[in-house]
Amino acid sequence: MQTQIDQYTAEVNAFHPANADELEAFRIKYLGTKGLIKDLFEQFKSTTPEEKRTLGKVLNQFKQLTEARYNELKERFESEVSNSKSDIDLTLPGEGFTVGSRHPLQLVRNEIIDIFKRLGFVVAEDREIEDDRHNFSALNFPPEHPARDMQDTFFIEKNGHNDVALRTHTSSVQVRMMEQGQPPFRAIMPGRVYRNEAISARAHCFFHQVEGLYVDENVSFADLKQTLFHFVQELYGDGTQVRFRPSYFPFTEPSAEMDISCTICKGAGCNMCKYSGWVEILGCGMVDPNVLENCGIDSEKYTGFAFGMGIERITNLKYVIRDLRLFSENDVRFLRQFKTEVI
Structure with a gap:
């Protein structure tokens, strides 16, 4: 189990999504209701008391790491989308508007x-x-x-x-x-x-x-x-x-x-x-x-x-x-x- 946690930790640290869809797939894989972290906690229940003292802390740290990584990547994507919408080229000519007239x-x-x-x-x-x-x-x-x-x-x-x-x-x-x-x-x-x-x-x-x-x-x-x-x-x-x-x-x-x-x-x-x-x-x-x-x-x-x-x-x-x-x-x-x- 320790080996699995180490492997998953390396994958989380190395993960760099190209788009929002990949980030969502990451969340489902690790943090979803049927994700890897949920599975690890199920395995944790069947370990010996001595292993629980060691693995409990490691498992909680991995969960916190994964959640922090996901939130960080999510904020980055949202910030990039917001910046792309607010970028204004002030050198472009202004857009005209229709001027009304008297009846x-x-x-x-x-x-x-x-x-x-x-x-x-x-x-x-x-x-x-x-x-x-x-x-x-x-x-x-x-x-x-x-x-x-x-x-x-x-x-x-x-x-x-x-x-x-x-x-x-x-x-x-x-x-x-x-x-x-x-x-x-x-x-x-x-x-x-x-x-x-x-x-x-x-x-x-x-x-x-x-x-x-x-x-x-x-x-x-x-x-x-x-x-x-x-x-x-x-x-x-x-x-x-x-x-x-x-x-x-x-x-x-x-x-x-x-x-x-x-x-x-x-x-x-x-x-x-x-x-x-x-x-x-x-x-x-x-x-x-x-x-x-x-x-x-x-x-x-x-x-x-x-x-x-x-x-x-x-x-x-x-x-x-x-x-x-x-x-x-x-x-x-x-x-x-x-x-x-x-x-």
Whole structure:
């Protein structure tokens, strides 16, 4: 037995594994439940008392040697693996990363806000869930008025005159502003609005608006026309032609729709402008005196104008985008095209 221990001791000291698999085989051979050390302890039980006094110490020393050798080799392998993973060649060039960009609607929204801010307009925002008064009644929509049919509404609660709905326009922000203060008002109201419409390339159930309001003494339609003319020249460039057509809106009188010369075909005619050379971009008009009175403003002393535009329509013309659905589909291939302003 002493000879066996000496032989095994020499093998343990001389063992140098090439990989982790060989080290595991070593552990099983010597330290496993059916290994050589286990076998030696079984033989040790049948030795004489005199041999036990000598062999017991030697056997324990061999077991400790084998365990120490195994732990040493195991730590060495783990250290080598760790070092290989953490080695970094600092001379290599850095890896680039993808830079995001603003959404096209956000780009155009910011540009519109900047233009009107230079004209002295402030930005006003408010809730998207509105009651009937602020969304309809205060804006000259009586309960049975046919103009309510112009806007397909997402109602949340139907309570007669206290209906609650997702706002159909940001005009509700104008009402709250006039109710809570006194003229002069000069503000724009950007925000998301909702209408129960079939989704297509030209329409969506939610979209974005920027509405404007200017109320003061002696405000005229000429002020409205010059303000919007300046806005168009700033947004689309000098030389963009403008025309106003009579229209109807319950909350303005007189009312008009404003067209610009098509920025895609330059007035020659294309499918975007339906070959007319003109594209309608917003509605506008003088604030109806009833709306002023509904908000507690003296319509004999003050006048004002209001306008509203869809940001999607403005963006379509600016970036030649022909499908409204692209704005809300989160297609990275589409969004990557707009690198004007990176995050």
